[in-house]
Amino acid sequence: MAVVTAEIISTGSEILKGFILDTNSHFLSLELQKSGILPQYFTVVGDDEKTLKDSLKLALRRSNLIIITGGLGPTDDDINREVIAEVLKKKLIFVEDAYKNIVSRFKKRGIKMPAINKKQAMIPESAIYLKNNWGTASAFIVEKNDKAIISLPGPPREMIPMFYHYVVKYLKKKFDTKERFFTRVIHTIGISESALNEALRDIIKKYKDVTFSFVAQFGKVDILIGIYISRDDSRIAHTKTSKQINRVEKEIEKLLGENIYGYDDETLEMVVGKLLLNKKLTIATAESCTGGLIANKITDVAGSSNYFIRGYVTYSNESKMQDLGVKEETIKKYGAVSKETAIEMASGARKKAQTDMAISTTGIAGPTGGTKEKPVGLVWFGLATKNELFAIRRNFLGERTYIKLQTAKTALDLVRRYLLGYKL
Amino acid sequence: MAVVTAEIISTGSEILKGFILDTNSHFLSLELQKSGILPQYFTVVGDDEKTLKDSLKLALRRSNLIIITGGLGPTDDDINREVIAEVLKKKLIFVEDAYKNIVSRFKKRGIKMPAINKKQAMIPESAIYLKNNWGTASAFIVEKNDKAIISLPGPPREMIPMFYHYVVKYLKKKFDTKERFFTRVIHTIGISESALNEALRDIIKKYKDVTFSFVAQFGKVDILIGIYISRDDSRIAHTKTSKQINRVEKEIEKLLGENIYGYDDETLEMVVGKLLLNKKLTIATAESCTGGLIANKITDVAGSSNYFIRGYVTYSNESKMQDLGVKEETIKKYGAVSKETAIEMASGARKKAQTDMAISTTGIAGPTGGTKEKPVGLVWFGLATKNELFAIRRNFLGERTYIKLQTAKTALDLVRRYLLGYKL
Numbered sequence: 001m002a003v004v005t006a007e008i009i010s011t012g013s014e015i016l017k018g019f020i021l022d023t024n025s026h027f028l029s030l031e032l033q034k035s036g037i038l039p040q041y042f043t044v045v046g047d048d049e050k051t052l053k054d055s056l057k058l059a060l061r062r063s064n065l066i067i068i069t070g071g072l073g074p075t076d077d078d079i080n081r082e083v084i085a086e087v088l089k090k091k092l093i094f095v096e097d098a099y100k101n102i103v104s105r106f107k108k109r110g111i112k113m114p115a116i117n118k119k120q121a122m123i124p125e126s127a128i129y130l131k132n133n134w135g136t137a138s139a140f141i142v143e144k145n146d147k148a149i150i151s152l153p154g155p156p157r158e159m160i161p162m163f164y165h166y167v168v169k170y171l172k173k174k175f176d177t178k179e180r181f182f183t184r185v186i187h188t189i190g191i192s193e194s195a196l197n198e199a200l201r202d203i204i205k206k207y208k209d210v211t212f213s214f215v216a217q218f219g220k221v222d223i224l225i226g227i228y229i230s231r232d233d234s235r236i237a238h239t240k241t242s243k244q245i246n247r248v249e250k251e252i253e254k255l256l257g258e259n260i261y262g263y264d265d266e267t268l269e270m271v272v273g274k275l276l277l278n279k280k281l282t283i284a285t286a287e288s289c290t291g292g293l294i295a296n297k298i299t300d301v302a303g304s305s306n307y308f309i310r311g312y313v314t315y316s317n318e319s320k321m322q323d324l325g326v327k328e329e330t331i332k333k334y335g336a337v338s339k340e341t342a343i344e345m346a347s348g349a350r351k352k353a354q355t356d357m358a359i360s361t362t363g364i365a366g367p368t369g370g371t372k373e374k375p376v377g378l379v380w381f382g383l384a385t386k387n388e389l390f391a392i393r394r395n396f397l398g399e400r401t402y403i404k405l406q407t408a409k410t411a412l413d414l415v416r417r418y419l420l421g422y423k424l
Numbered sequence: 425m426a427v428v429t430a431e432i433i434s435t436g437s438e439i440l441k442g443f444i445l446d447t448n449s450h451f452l453s454l455e456l457q458k459s460g461i462l463p464q465y466f467t468v469v470g471d472d473e474k475t476l477k478d479s480l481k482l483a484l485r486r487s488n489l490i491i492i493t494g495g496l497g498p499t500d501d502d503i504n505r506e507v508i509a510e511v512l513k514k515k516l517i518f519v520e521d522a523y524k525n526i527v528s529r530f531k532k533r534g535i536k537m538p539a540i541n542k543k544q545a546m547i548p549e550s551a552i553y554l555k556n557n558w559g560t561a562s563a564f565i566v567e568k569n570d571k572a573i574i575s576l577p578g579p580p581r582e583m584i585p586m587f588y589h590y591v592v593k594y595l596k597k598k599f600d601t602k603e604r605f606f607t608r609v610i611h612t613i614g615i616s617e618s619a620l621n622e623a624l625r626d627i628i629k630k631y632k633d634v635t636f637s638f639v640a641q642f643g644k645v646d647i648l649i650g651i652y653i654s655r656d657d658s659r660i661a662h663t664k665t666s667k668q669i670n671r672v673e674k675e676i677e678k679l680l681g682e683n684i685y686g687y688d689d690e691t692l693e694m695v696v697g698k699l700l701l702n703k704k705l706t707i708a709t710a711e712s713c714t715g716g717l718i719a720n721k722i723t724d725v726a727g728s729s730n731y732f733i734r735g736y737v738t739y740s741n742e743s744k745m746q747d748l749g750v751k752e753e754t755i756k757k758y759g760a761v762s763k764e765t766a767i768e769m770a771s772g773a774r775k776k777a778q779t780d781m782a783i784s785t786t787g788i789a790g791p792t793g794g795t796k797e798k799p800v801g802l803v804w805f806g807l808a809t810k811n812e813l814f815a816i817r818r819n820f821l822g823e824r825t826y827i828k829l830q831t832a833k834t835a836l837d838l839v840r841r842y843l844l845g846y847k848l
Contacts (some may be wrong), residue, residue, distance in 0.1 A: 014637055015466075016453060016456070016462075016463060016465075016466065017453060017454075017457065017462065017607075017637075017650070018449075018450045018451070018453035018454035019451075021445055021446075021450050021649050022445075022446060022449075022450075022466070023445065025442075025446075026439075026442045026445050027442070028442075029440060029441060029442035030441075030442035033441065033442070036585075038440075038441070038616070039440065040440075040469070040470070040472075040475050041440075041467060041468065041469055041475065041479070042439075042440065042446070042466075042468035043466065043467050043468075044449070044465065044466035044467075045464070045465055048464075050644070051464050051465065054486075055465070058482070061574075062478075066763040074507065103506050161760075175493055175609065183441055187441065189660040192535065192538070193497060193498065193499060194497075194498035194499065194540050194541050195536075195538050196499075197499035197500060197540060198538050198539070198540055201500075204500065211437070212500075212501065213437040213438060213441075213471060213501050214436040214497070214499045214501065215436075215443065215444070216497070216579065217444075217579065222438075222443070224437065224438060224441065224443065224557075226437075226441070270585060285716075285737070289726075290720070290723075291719050291720050291722070291723025291732075291735075292594065292709075292711075292716030292717065292718070292719030292720040292723065292735055292737065293716065293720040294716070295715050295716030296714070296716040296717040296720050296828075298669070298715070298716075299715025299716065299737075299739065299789075299828075300715070300824065300825050300828070302791050302792070302824055303788070303792075304715075305740070306741055308715075309739060309740045309742075309743060310736070310738055310739055310743035310747065311715075311716055311736075311737030311739070312734070312735075312736065312737070312747075313709070313716065313719040313723075313734055313735030313736070313737070314734055315728075315729055315732055315733060315734055315735070316729070316733045316734060318733075319733060319734035319777065322776075323734065323736075323747070323776075324827070328841065352746075352747075353743065355698075365723075366726070367726055368726070368727075376622050393534055395532070395534060397532065397533065398581060398722065399530070399581070400726055401724050402581055404720075404723075404724070411599060424499045
C-alpha cells in the first residue's frame with residue numbers, strides 16, 4: 001500500500017455545541033504522522049444518528065482508515081457502536097470478558113453497577129475487541145476489505161492510553177506504509193508572513209516533493225515543511241529528519257539567518273534561557289505595558305531561576321522612579337513612554353538586581369491613552385548591559401492583550417539577538 | 425425558515441497536522457447558537473485544493489449556512505477565495521477599497537507592502553465584501569439561492585471581531601429563525617467538577633428542558649446551561665435570558681454562593697478589577713513562583729492602571745529581602761516557601777507600593793525543587809491590608825505552567841473573596 005487515506009471523526013454534542021474543544025483529533029493527527037499517516041479530514045458530529053451515519057458512509061467512500069472517538073458511554077445518547085454496526089450491516093455481540101471488566105471496575109470503586117452499563121460490553125460481530133483498562137467503554141476495530149474503522153472512547157484519559165496500547169501496533173501491521181509523513185517546524189520572528197513567503201518562493205518552486213505552510217500567530221511566523229519519506233529513512237529516530245528536509249532547511253537558514261529562533265517544540269523563552277545559561281549570564285526585567293508578561297514567559301521555563309533574578313512591574317510613574325531610579329525630570333520632559341524612560345528603566349533594573357543585563361518595556365497597550373504622537377501600540381524597549389545601552393521603538397496593531405503579547409515576544413527576541421551578537 | 429442547517433469548515437494544514445487546535449469552530453458554534461442556529465458538522469481540511477473543494481461541495485448539498493475560516497492569507501498556500509469562486513463558478517474581482525485598506529495597514533506599521541498581499545483584495549464576483557479592520561485579509565459572503573457561504577480569516581483576533589461586526593447582523597436578516605438556542609455560562613472556583621455535578625443533581629433532574637454541561641479547566645469549573653427559547657422571549661437584549669434560565673440560575677446561586685465569581689464573558693481579573701474600582705482600593709503584587717503571571721492577568725484588563733500600582737517578581741532570596749524587606753532570618757528559619765515569607769512579602773510590597781492591599785505567592789512550581797515536606801505544587805499565599813495579614817496554603821497537581829496558572833487564579837480569587845467579605 002502506498003499512501004493511506006485517513007480521517008478522524010469526533011462524536012459528541014458537547015464538542016459540536018462548543019462546550020469543549022476537540023483535542024482528540026489534534027492528538028491523533030500528531031500520533032498518526034509518527035506512523036507515516038497524515039489524515040485528510042477531521043469531522044465533528046453530535047450524538048445524532050443521521051449525521052453520524054452519513055459521516056461514516058462518506059468516510060468509508062473516501063478513506064482507508066477511519067478513527068472514531070466518543071459515543072461509547074453507557075447512556076442513551078451514546079450510539080456509536082450501534083451506528084457502526086448498522087452501517088457495516090453487522091450484529092452487535094456481547095463480549096463476556098468486556099462485561100467482567102466493567103463489573104470489576106465498579107466493584108473496585110465500591111459502587112453498584114447500573115444496569116445501563118451492560119451495553120458497554122457490546123461490539124460489532126467479527127470486530128477486534130480492545131479491552132479498556134482505563135474505563136468501562138469497550139473499544140474495537142472493524143475491518144472491511146482494505147479499510148478499517150477504529151472506535152475509541154471519547155475521554156482523552158481513556159482514548160490516549162488505548163491508542164498507544166493497541167492502535168500503534170495495529171497500524172504498523174495493517175497499514176505498513178512504505179512512506180511516512182515527516183514534518184519540521186521552523187520558528188521565525190521579525191519578518192512578516194507575506195515577506196517570508198516571497199523570500200522562500202524559489203525554494204518552494206525548487207522542492208516540489210516538499211509541502212510548505214506558514215502560520216502567523218502572536219507576533220511570530222512558523223514555517224511548516226513536510227515530506228513523505230521512505231520507511232528506511234524513517235528508521236532513524238522520530239526527531240531526526242530526511243536528507244531532503246535537511247537540504248531545504250539549510251537553504252531556508254541561509255536566507256533567513258537570525259530571523260529563525262528555533263525548531264519544532266522550542267519556544268522563544270526556552271531559546272533565550274539556553275543562551276543565558278550557556279553564557280552564564282543573568283537577567284532582570286522592568287515592565288510597564290507588558291505588566292509582568294515577559295517575566296511570566298521567562299519563568300515558564302524549568303530551571304529559569306538559574307538566570308532570571310527578579311522583575312519589576314512598574315505601572316505607575318512613582319514605581320518607575322522609586323524602584324528603578326528613573327529621574328522625575330526624564331518622565332516630565334520625555335514622558336513615561338519614551339526612549340529615555342525605557343533606557344533608565346533597563347539601566348535601573350540591572351543595577352538594582354545586579355544582573356548582567358536587563359530588558360524594559362514602556363508603551364501604550366490601549367484601548368485608551370493614545371495620542372497622535374504616541375498612538376496605541378507604540379512601545380519603547382530598553383536593553384542594558386554592563387557596557388551598553390540600547391533603545392528600540394516598535395508600533396504594534398491590535399487589541400490590548402495582543403499588543404502585550406507582541407511586545408513580550410519582541411523583548412525576548414531583542415535579548416536573543418543581542419546574545420547572538422546581531423545588530424539591534 | 426424553520427431550522428437552519430449549518431456547518432463550519434476550518435481550513436489550514438496547521439490544524440490538520442495537529443500544530444494548533446481548531447478553536448474557531450468552538451467559538452462559532454457558541455455564537456451561532458445565540459442566533460438560534462446549532463451547527464451539525466465541523467470539518468477540518470488542510471490547505472489542499474481537492475479536499476477543500478470536496479468538502480465545500482458536500483456542505484452545499486447538506487447545509488444552508490456554511491462558515492469557512494482560514495485560507496485568506498497572502499501566501500501561496502492560502503487558496504480559499506480561489507476554491508470558493510471555482511466551486512460557485514464565479515470570477516474573482518479586485519476590490520479597490522480592500523486594497524487601500526491593506527496598503528494603509530502596512531503604512532501604519534512602517535513596513536513596505538510585499539506584492540503578494542495584493543491578492544488579499546480579491547473576492548468572488550457578486551459577493552458581499554466585508555472590510556477587515558483587524559488585518560489584511562478581505563472577508564466575504566456569497567449567496568446561492570437560499571444558501572450562504574461566509575468566508576472569514578483564520579486568526580481568531582481577526583475572525584472574532586469580524587463575526588461580531590458583520591455576521592451577527594447578516595444572520596439575523598438572512599436566517600430569521602423562530603427559535604434560538606440560549607446559553608448561559610456560570611463561572612465557579614473553589615469546588616471540584618464532580619462535587620459540582622453531585623450538588624446540582626436535583627436541579628438537573630427538575631429542569632428537563634434545560635441542558636447542563638460542566639467544563640473544568642485551569643483551576644476553575646464552568647457550568648453551561650442551555651435552552652431553546654422562542655424569538656419573542658429573545659427580543660430582550662442578548663445578555664438577558666429566559667425566565668426558565670433565570671429560575672435555574674437562582675437555584676444554582678443559592679447552592680454555590682461565593683463559589684460563583686462571574687457569568688458569560690467575565691474573567692476573574694475583570695471581577696477583581698471591578699471590585700477594586702468600586703471600593704476605590706489599590707493593589708500591588710509580590711510574586712515568586714507565579715513569576716509575574718498575576719500582574720500580567722490584572723493588567724490584561726483595560727483601565728487596570730487605576731488600581732494596579734506595581735508588582736514585584738522576586739525570584740531570588742536577595743530580591744525578596746532587598747525589594748520587599750523580607751528578613752534574612754525568616755528565610756533561613758522557615759525557608760523561602762513558607763507562611764512567614766509569604767506574609768512578609770505581601771506586607772513589604774504593600775508598604776513599598778503604598779497600596780491598600782498586596783497579594784503574594786511563594787511556592788514550588790517544579791518539575792524539580794520539591795522535597796517530602798515541601799513537594800512540587802505547594803504554594804503559600806500572603807494577603808496584606810492596612811490592618812490585616814492572612815496566609816493561605818494550597819497544594820496543586822500538574823506540570824509547571826499548570827501549577828503557575830492555578831496559583832494565579834487562586835491568588836485572584838483570594839482577593840475577590842476578601843473584598844466581598846468572605847472568610848478566607
